Amino acid sequence: MSDLSVLYDAPGPRARARNWLYTVLFFALLALVLWWVLSAMADKDQLTADKWRPFVDDSRVWTTYLLPGLLETLKAAALSIGIALPLGAVLGIGRLSEHRWVRIPAGVVVEFFRSIPVLLMMVFANQIYAQSTDIEPEIRPLYAVVTGLVLYNASVIAEIVRSGILSLPLGQSDAAKAIGMRKWQVMCFVLLPQAVTAMLPALVSQLVVIVKDTALGGAMLGFGELLNQHREITANYGANTIATFTVIAVIFILLNLLLTTFASWLEGYIRRGKKTTGAVVHTGATDDMGFDEPLGKH
Amino acid sequence: MNLRKASMSAAAALALALTATACGGDSDSGSDGDSLTIGIKFDQPGLGLKTPDGKYEGFDVDVATYIAKEMGVKAGDITWKEAPSADRENLISNGDVDFIAATYSITPERKEKVSFAGPYLMAHQDLLVRKDDDSVGSEKALRDSKLKLCSVTGSTSAQNVKKDVAPKADLLEYGGYSECLTGLENKAVDALTTDDSILAGYAAQKAHQGKFKLAGLSLSDEPYGVGIKKGDTKLQKQINDAITKMVDDGSWKKAADKHFGPANYEYDDAPKITETS
């Protein structure tokens, strides 16, 4: 049921008029709330230029704090995504294995690392690296953050991969076996390629979580990522907390929008490619959690 | 059910392994004569602050630089490292830093894990209130008051407030002091409470001058020490000598006036060195 218009009839003239009325009412309400918020902020001197100006006319806010922070965030996120994706795929396939000695350890790893708060994993990783490796202290927080993120997100990705594969019709693997494919061939050439399409939206959701979770290591480990920069900025520019949080939130939102837009383009690209081979999975457990669903197509 | 049991025992094993490794930490400290790595706060105006120019300033920074100079290390050869409160002991025992000067109060629990030199400053818990607010006059008034106080989650100051300083007060806890200051400006809270040295640093900032003042109560003693690797008596003596010299030649007072002066903070005289062994 990817095309949701099956849920209701096409709007007639009366429904269209009503929709217009709803739209007008909604925007009136939105304007009212906005006015209320802004006037309350103005009342409390939160809109004074002093608090917001540094982000516009002091380029050092960007060069000293925000951009280096963004770079650290991107580094940690890219590394975590790069490692967690293949690891998660292996764990997810491992949980579906026919051998108990593969299935059970994979299951234990997934359930265990899914249950511990990521921050605590980062702290433990930092300590283990400090005790038993000679990774430079300057770069150790990055390693710790990446380790924590990889362990947690690989577990979640494993679950996504598993449900993606389970969502495929049984006939697919039966047919593959019938033509004499080996088990790994069934997985690599038949199941995984189809499952990827089905689980892509859920995967993207998880990638967004990775980007945001890089922020966890900041306060505890002295990892200088983007969100953590708000302490140094507010300490220098007179406790402009609300302004700083707003700016950082906007950067995060833009960054993640970029990621999701790219992913939905990729999803469409893969789907279009798949259509020619005729293998489209419409019944995936996580099918079509589209992000930029075209609006008003009715 | 098997799975759950297995995971539980794995968790317990992990916990034990971690604590075991944590106790056996003994990597070498990186002091090699011509360069030093020093842990400071990056977000504490007046004590340790990373400025927009990418430089570091504050009283802790000045003390650390002076100590480094006495150890024969030029200011340019110091690597500053952020030392978040929760990470200070580990930074020292892992040998990531040579010493830490980051609003680090000397307490018996901390001395289990690290050694201290100094103290170099005696801070006291105090209140920061709006300029026109005179409602908090004395310790006694505070104890019976129902003020809205603000401090950092889990900090010693927050615990003191709950225990005996102002048990009846309505305490709001945040992740950092900036949120409290915004609340103070917004009149959502009546006072921010923590060490007076930290409060003075905020009050002395250009953006805050004329807005806030210290109430001038001494609710606790917080001797700020220099954290060093446990049992390093040689470094302890070096640092103690440096601090003594800094006080004697007037640089200590100059640094204190520079960073705390604008807030009209009447800081205590340099404390007597207590950490000798």
Added chain:
Amino acid sequence: MFDFLDQYDLWDAFWVTIKLTIYSGIGSLIWGTVLAAMRVSPVPVMRAFGTTYINTVRNTPLTVIMVATSLGLFQTMQIELGGGDSSETGFRLAVLALIAYHACFVCESLRSGINTVPVGQAEAARALGLSFFQVLTLIVLPQAFRSVVAPLANVLIALTKNTTVAAAIGVTEAAALMSTMVENESDVILLVFAVFAFGFICLTLPVGLLLGWVSKRVAVKR
């Protein structure tokens, strides 16, 4: 080895964590369902609102949302949600922030669940003359919920662990107690972390396993 725990009320702190989880779990389920309904509704402005809400809130770090409720709603707008003192207000604001954030994930899971319901179901319902609201509540959502128990369990586990962010606005839950212990017990700091890691495993592991079992029981066989 664990005698330092005697002076702290671990159970109290974890009880607040559990309460946060339960209240915000129920809240996110309701608000998430409403959001999902908005995103598939016939009214364009509702769909637009749903999409914008998801794209904004889901892409913002939870810490920012949490602090925004406290600095924005409480301090600036003086909305106390009838909390009285600041700890009760903080708790209610934290629940609000957790609901606002996790409802996004509930909504997205539910939407994927709606996608698994065969088109014929909705078409048959409309042929019977049911309205959009009836199609959704009587036919589509009941089937959709049964297919997304596992993803919803993931959201619940994430929610349980994310309650720790509430410490940033002073809710006295497990993470706040942990900061207190980190401040006081610096000699056994890793043991403190291990205790809390174990506490969270105890909370989330049974929930994950139980709901995993439930999801298999209630799944729609097709």
